[in-house]
Amino acid sequence: MYNVFFSCLHFFIFLLSNIFFFRLVSKLHPFPGMKHLDVAGGTGDVAFRIIDTINSVSRTAIQDGLEDELRNETRVYVCDINPNMLNVGKKRAVERGLGEDPSIICVEGNAETLSFEDGSMDGYTIAFGIRNVTHIDKALAEAYRVLKRGGRFLCLELSHVDTPIFKELYDYYSFSVIPAIGELVAGDRASYQYLVESIRRFPSQGMFASMIAEAGFQKVEYENLVGGVVAIHSGLKF
Amino acid sequence: MYRSVVKCLFVLPSYINNTNRHFVFSPIITSNYSHFSTDSNTQPLSPPNPNNYQLHPEIKASSSSSSSSSSSSSSSSTAEGAASPHYETHSSKEEQRQRVEYQDEQACVLRASLHHVVRLGWTEAAMIKGARDVRVSPSIIGSFPRKEAALVEFFMDDCLQRLIDIIDSEELGNLIPSERISKLVQIRLEMQAPYISKWPQALSIQSQPLNITTSFKQRAMLVDEIWHAVGDQASDIDWYLKRTILGGIYSASEVYMLTDNSPDFRDTWAFLDRRVKDAFDLGKTLQEAKYLAEAVGAGMGNSVQGFMRRVFQG
Numbered sequence: 126m127y128n129v130f131f132s133c134l135h136f137f138i139f140l141l142s143n144i145f146f147f148r149l150v151s152k153l154h155p156f157p158g159m160k161h162l163d164v165a166g167g168t169g170d171v172a173f174r175i176i177d178t179i180n181s182v183s184r185t186a187i188q189d190g191l192e193d194e195l196r197n198e199t200r201v202y203v204c205d206i207n208p209n210m211l212n213v214g215k216k217r218a219v220e221r222g223l224g225e226d227p228s229i230i231c232v233e234g235n236a237e238t239l240s241f242e243d244g245s246m247d248g249y250t251i252a253f254g255i256r257n258v259t260h261i262d263k264a265l266a267e268a269y270r271v272l273k274r275g276g277r278f279l280c281l282e283l284s285h286v287d288t289p290i291f292k293e294l295y296d297y298y299s300f301s302v303i304p305a306i307g308e309l310v311a312g313d314r315a316s317y318q319y320l321v322e323s324i325r326r327f328p329s330q331g332m333f334a335s336m337i338a339e340a341g342f343q344k345v346e347y348e349n350l351v352g353g354v355v356a357i358h359s360g361l362k363f
Numbered sequence: 364m365y366r367s368v369v370k371c372l373f374v375l376p377s378y379i380n381n382t383n384r385h386f387v388f389s390p391i392i393t394s395n396y397s398h399f400s401t402d403s404n405t406q407p408l409s410p411p412n413p414n415n416y417q418l419h420p421e422i423k424a425s426s427s428s429s430s431s432s433s434s435s436s437s438s439s440s441t442a443e444g445a446a447s448p449h450y451e452t453h454s455s456k457e458e459q460r461q462r463v464e465y466q467d468e469q470a471c472v473l474r475a476s477l478h479h480v481v482r483l484g485w486t487e488a489a490m491i492k493g494a495r496d497v498r499v500s501p502s503i504i505g506s507f508p509r510k511e512a513a514l515v516e517f518f519m520d521d522c523l524q525r526l527i528d529i530i531d532s533e534e535l536g537n538l539i540p541s542e543r544i545s546k547l548v549q550i551r552l553e554m555q556a557p558y559i560s561k562w563p564q565a566l567s568i569q570s571q572p573l574n575i576t577t578s579f580k581q582r583a584m585l586v587d588e589i590w591h592a593v594g595d596q597a598s599d600i601d602w603y604l605k606r607t608i609l610g611g612i613y614s615a616s617e618v619y620m621l622t623d624n625s626p627d628f629r630d631t632w633a634f635l636d637r638r639v640k641d642a643f644d645l646g647k648t649l650q651e652a653k654y655l656a657e658a659v660g661a662g663m664g665n666s667v668q669g670f671m672r673r674v675f676q677g
Contacts, residue, residue, distance in 0.1 A: 154505030156491055247502040275468065275499035277506060343465040344506060361465050361506050 142170075145355050146252065149281045150174045152348075152357060153248055157182065158198045162246045162271060164236045164264075165254020167210025169217050169229070172201045176228055200227070202241070204234045237263040241271045248272075252281040256327050265340035272362040278342055284349070284356035285329045291352045299324070330356050469507070471497050473517040477558075484561045485511050485568055512574040515565045519581045522554045523588065530592040540593050541643045545636050547589045548613055552620055552635075556628065563621055586610045612638045 155161065155175045163171045179199055205211050211231045218229050234240050236251065236258050249268045258264045268278050286292045299321040307317030328336065330347045333356075338345045342360030349356050476493025483489040487510055494501040507513040529550055538546065555562055569578035586609045615638060620631045 152505060154502070154510075156487070156501050156504070159502070247500040248505075273500040273502075275472070275494060275501070275503035277502045359506070361503065363465055363468055 141351070145281060145350060146170050146174055148348075148350060149250060149252060149279060149357055150178055152359060153250060153277065153279055155179050155182070155248070159200075159247045160245060161199075161201045161248040161250070162204060162239075162241065163201060164204045164239075164249065164251045164268075165206070165257070166203055166250070166252055167205030167207055167214050167231075169203055169214035171250050171252050172203045172214070172229055173217070173221060173223075175201050176223065176226075197227075201229050202246075203229060203231045204236070204239065205231075206233070206235050208233055237267060239267045239271055243270050244273045244276075246271045246273060246276055248277050248279070250279045250281070253283065255280055255282055256323060261328075262336060262340065265337060265342075269341045269362055274363055276362045278337065278358075278360040278362065280333075280337075280358045282327065282333075282356060282358070283324045284327065284333075284353055285325075286353035288352050295352075295354060330358070333358055465506075468497075468499060469503065469513075470517065472499055472503055473514055474521075476514055477518060480514070480558055480561055485515055485565050487511065490514055509573055511568050512571070512577070515568050516574075516577055516581065518558075518565070519578070519585075522551060523581070523585055525554060526551050526585070527588060530588070541639050543593045544589060544609065545632070545639045547592060548609075548616060548635055548639075549632050551585065551589075551613075552616060552631065553628075555617070555620070559620065562617075566617075582610060582613070586613065608642050612642060 149171065153161075153175070155178050157179050159175075159179065161172075161175055163175075166172060176199070203211070203214055205214070211233060215224075215231055218224055218226075218231075223229055232240065236254065237260055249272055251264070251268075255261060255264060265278075272278065286295045303321055304314045304317045308314040311317075327333070330349065330353070334345045334347050337358055337360045340360075342362055344361045345358065346360075347356050347358040472490065472494045474493075475496040476490045478496070479489040479492040483492065487504055490504050490507075490510070491501040494503055504510060526547070530547070558565070568574060583606065586606045589609060590605055612635070616631055616635045619634050620628055623631045625631075
């Protein structure tokens with residue numbers, strides 16, 4: 126009975142996270158020849174989706190020689206502070222047949238001090254990672270530094286729910302159900318409690334948007350998914 | 364002034380329409396917050412200058428100093444990009460190099476993209492090439508809510524602006540109204556002539572459900588502008604009627620132009636002239652019909668009145 130429940134939960138979470146990543150990548154609107162940096166995305170979720178999108182776009186677009194060259198120039202850099210996550214990402218790349226493809230490059234690094242040059246990236250994404258960064262403003266400043274003119278910053282993160290009834294439900298779910306599941310599944314109530322609290326501690330959508338604007342980005346917007354459980358913030362650099 | 368009032372009413376919603384997210388078609392997305400940026404020192408958080416989106420970057424007569432300096436800086440884009448200042452240290456009025464406004468950059472990219480439209484159509488490929496021309500990352504295309512529609516709408520606004528400039532400068536006083544209308548519509552349609560091979564695509568983009576409200580507004584503004592230039596002094600019902608009729612004539616001529624192979628689109632202008640004359644004749648006919656109806660009504664009314672009086676008194 127528990128197995129059924131947890132497999133349903135797992136499926137549900139899998140579905141939801143697919144939708145979140147899909148929405149993030151479609152907002153990004155990748156193009157062939159893009160240089161993209163995905164930070165804290167060691168497992169490669171965002172990176173693989175970007176590569177798939179670019180490949181499908183190039184196939185349907187008008188084929189002239191330039192397009193193919195551009196497609197080969199596409200580079201998605203996956204940066205993570207944790208080498209284990211990067212290894213998982215590399216393994217998944219091999220499974221998808223991208224092992225020898227130069228498009229995906231895994232780099233170990235810290236979001237607060239990136240090893241990339243100024244103005245070298247067309248896009249920067251950070252999915253479910255900025256919550257774990259100690260100095261968010263430093264990470265934002267680094268993001269601003271490595272982006273080219275016209276480059277976009279996109280951040281997918283668990284965020285605050287404000288709609289009245291849903292908020293109560295979500296709070297109940299977060300504080301009562303999640304730690305209980307954590308205890309049942311992993312025997313670790315405390316870290317799930319910490320997880321839920323860290324989500325609450327993270328700045329609200331508006332606050333975070335103003336932090337992004339302070340780092341220098343323009344056209345800072347955010348989009349709530351599932352009523353605010355997850356939010357995608359975006360900004361433009363000029 | 365009437366024209367500027369209409370412009371404010373139409374431009375502001377169309378601008379906001381363009382920058383708000385499209386959250387109607389995804390069931391999960393429930394809310395959104397429109398942008399929140401520290402754009403320029405002279406402008407507070409909201410709303411941004413509506414003129415920025417509509418006007419030609421170089422013709423901004425009424426815009427703020429930031430726009431004028433940014434249009435000069437965007438022409439030397441590489442130098443600007445390397446030396447973009449950090450924003451906390453700005454003293455607002457004395458700072459020479461203001462921040463480059465993103466709306467200006469978007470307009471620049473779109474303008475550069477127009478050069479590629481003839482070959483690549485109203486597509487993202489043209490926009491990507493345009494972005495590369497202006498030395499801006501093509502990622503900026505992701506920030507346009509409706510991608511190709513943004514390019515088409517930019518072109519329509521640009522043409523409208525050019526038409527307004529032409530109206531202001533040219534002397535139309537010696538033509539009769541129907542000829543004036545013909546000439547103005549002809550001038551406007553000629554602006555589309557270089558793109559005529561790809562114009563069917565633009566029309567189909569404009570007629571998509573997401574884009575139709577903006578394209579309708581743009582056409583309404585165009586038609587209003589033309590009537591205004593002709594010296595329209597209409598009252599209520601006539602106002603709508605005239606604009607609807609001209610809108611119909613304009614669209615019909617536009618579509619006729621798509622299949623016109625005559626040199627310099629001579630056939631289209633002949634078609635246009637005939638339609639305008641017909642409309643004016645119809646207008647005169649309708650006016651006469653109205654007088655006739657009034658006269659008949661008055662006559663009938665008298666006889667009915669007389670009849671009723673006799674019935675109730677007699």
